[in-house]
Amino acid sequence: MEQGDGGSVMYLMRLADRVSRGLRKLPDEQLGRHREFLLRQQCDAGGFRGREGDGDLYYTGFAVRALAVTGGLPVENAARLHEFLKSADPLSLNAVDLLSWLYSAFVVEASRGVGVLSDRPEEFAAEVVRSLLQLRTADGGFSRTTEGAAGSTYQSFMCALVFELLGQQIPRRNALVQFLYDRQREDGGFVEIAPMKRSGTNPTAAAAALLTSLGAMDDEIAEDVLGFLTDVVSSEGGFQANTRIPFADGLSTFTGLLTAQxxxxxxxxxxxxxxxYVRGGLELESGGFRGAVWDQQADVEYTFYGLGILGLLYS
Known part of the structure; x- marks a missing residue:
């Protein structure tokens, strides 16, 4: 994904700034429709919902990221979100939900000047690190659960982002680099787990981003990745999830575009x-973005991807 020099600005913050700068070039009316859609998904308890049910941390993270790049979180909504975040125990969360919790906490603090993290004990970061290290596998990666025997490219990327948000270094960096190298396949891309033979756009994007952040991306790997991405270009104008899926989708188009750039x-x-492709197939006049042209409904996750694509194109 985004190449950087390993400086002090965190990956997710750099990405948000980049997307936000591009979105400023869009008409206010267009962005306003999508912001209204996002805000309508906030539940009474303060979290944001997916396509059904109550709010949860997974969808809340995407809604908060989408609102952050389109003008920020309104104070009233931030106050409700603050209460929702306070009700969760971050030490009991999986890596994906923990990342959503942390990012949302940073946004609430920026919006209200009231910290969710400041309420945590001083040893909070160390406790999170200990819990994440329980997910470390013998192959050098991170798994989704403590019972996992093999690492996951996606989970390893999520854990790395949590480490970064907490200002912590990943132990055994070289083992993680080797884990990623071992996930590359002959088609030039990367797979999610070791037994897989066919690369996917999203694990390839995660691996490329993580290798870059670890200072382990080189010209040969970059050329291989670009070759793979060329193979998953769809005639619709987006990126496919892999070479066997015959249509593009919003997630793969966002991650593929980001990596290619x-x-x-x-x-x-x-x-x-x-x-x-995005405006004709994914963006809805009523607000929000759907996942693919065959999808019938928008949600906050795919709205973030849709806005992300537009922001990258105009950045």
Whole structure:
């Protein structure tokens, strides 16, 4: 995903700033429709819902990220979100939900000047690190649960982002780099777990981002990744999840576009083709974005991806 110099600005914050700068070039009315859609998904308890049910941390994280890049979280909504975050025990969360909790806590603090993290004990970061290290596997990666025998590319990326948000270093960095190298396949991309033979767009994007942040991306790997991404370009104007799925989707288009741009190929798919795909197939006039052209409903996760694509194209 985004290449950086390993400086003090965190990956998710750099990405948010980049997307936000691009979205400022869109008409206020267009962004306003999507913000209204996002805000309608906030539940009474303060969290944000998916397509059904009550709010949860997974969808809350995407809603907060989408609102953050389109103008920020309104004070009233931030206050309700604050209460929702306080009701969760971050030490009991899986890595994905923990990342959502942490990012949302940072946004609440920026919006209200009231910290969720400041309520945690001084040893909070160390406790989180200990819990994440229980997910470390013998192959050098991180698994979803403590029972996992093999690492996951996606979970390893999520854990790395949590370490970064907490200002902590990942132990055994070289083992994680080797884990990622071992997940690359002959098609140039990366797989989610070791037994898989066919690469996917999203694990490839996660691996590329993590290798870059670890200072382990080189020209040969970058060329291989771009070759794989070329193979998953869809005739619709987006990226497919892998070479066997015959249609593009919002998630794969966002991660594929981000990775291609960061590896120096903004032209891998012409911008006008991606815009036509997003505006004609994913963006809804009533607000929000759906996951693919066959999808019937928008949700906050795919709205973040849709906004992310537009922000990257205009950044």
């Amino acid at each position: 960061d590896l120096g190929r903004r032209d891998l798919i012409p911008a006008e083709q991606i815009l036509a």
